[in-house]
Amino acid sequence: MKVKLTGxxxxxxxxxxxxxxxxxxxxxxxxxxxxxxxxxxxxMGHESVLEHSCATFDVSxxxxxxxxxxxxxxxxxxxxxxxxxxxxxGFEYVTPPSxxxxxxxxxxxxxxxxxxxxxRLRNLGVPKEDARFVLPNACETRITVTMNFRxxxxxxxxxxxxxxxxxxRELAQKMLDRLIxxxxxxxxxxxx
Ligand SMILES: Cc1cc2nc3c(=O)[nH]c(=O)nc-3n(C[C@H](O)[C@H](O)[C@H](O)COP(=O)(O)OP(=O)(O)OC[C@H]3O[C@@H](n4cnc5c(N)ncnc54)[C@H](O)[C@@H]3O)c2cc1C
Numbered sequence: 001m002k003v004k005l006t007g008x009x010x011x012x013x014x015x016x017x018x019x020x021x022x023x024x025x026x027x028x029x030x031x032x033x034x035x036x037x038x039x040x041x042x043x044m045g046h047e048s049v050l051e052h053s054c055a056t057f058d059v060s061x062x063x064x065x066x067x068x069x070x071x072x073x074x075x076x077x078x079x080x081x082x083x084x085x086x087x088x089x090g091f092e093y094v095t096p097p098s099x100x101x102x103x104x105x106x107x108x109x110x111x112x113x114x115x116x117x118x119x120r121l122r123n124l125g126v127p128k129e130d131a132r133f134v135l136p137n138a139c140e141t142r143i144t145v146t147m148n149f150r151x152x153x154x155x156x157x158x159x160x161x162x163x164x165x166x167x168x169r170e171l172a173q174k175m176l177d178r179l180i181x182x183x184x185x186x187x188x189x190x191x192x
Contacts, residue, residue: 012182015052039185062167065137076145081143
């Protein structure tokens with residue numbers, strides 16, 4: 001899995017603090033005033049001000065099973081590699097770590113089978129948009145996602161939790177690692 005932070009609001013914490021100060025008609029009087037304000041806002045649940053800053057991630061080498069879960073988050077924008085327009089001949093796939101020994105062999109057979117059937121359908125003239133019906137959830141994909149900081153906090157809380165599925169947990173952790181670098185005061189309390 002590759003998770004690249006490709007863009008974000010410049011000086012995102014200052015941007016949030018400036019917006020919040022409009023509510024109170026206040027000014028930053030000390031160097032750490034913005035940091036303290038952000039901590040206070042999160043603490044009292046005044047999270048709408050976090051919506052003023054956003055981040056964009058380019059996520060690749062993940063399964064379609066992961067992206068199906070990711071796109072359920074509605075306060076976000078997505079652009080995903082299309083199986084209608086991009087040929088999936090010889091597609092790559094994600095192998096769940098729980099598959100060992102015979103289970104792994106069964107899984108690999110299924111992947112090889114899907115590759116072979118997809119290729120046969122394509123050779124028979126079936127368009128990509130229909131041949132893709134034989135592709136598995138394990139199929140690798142790439143997606144660009146933009147979320148504002150409030151939604152990112154929500155996403156990370158839900159998807160880092162131990163009840164979430166292993167692959168999306170890894171994604172949430174990687175996104176959090178990158179966000180803590182650019183906006184520690186907004187995200188560091190989510191580190192488990
Ligand atoms: C562990 C786990 C298991 C899951 N299992 C399943 C499953 O078995 N089947 C399944 O279908 N889904 C499942 N989901 C997905 C889940 O139901 C949500 O669709 C997904 O997590 C998106 O989160 P969300 O709805 O909180 O928020 P988002 O879509 O990320 O929106 C953020 C917040 O905005 C608000 N909001 C957004 N849209 C509305 C709206 N229309 N009305 C009111 N408020 C809104 C809510 O406060 C929401 O929490 C699972 C999720 C998790 C984390």
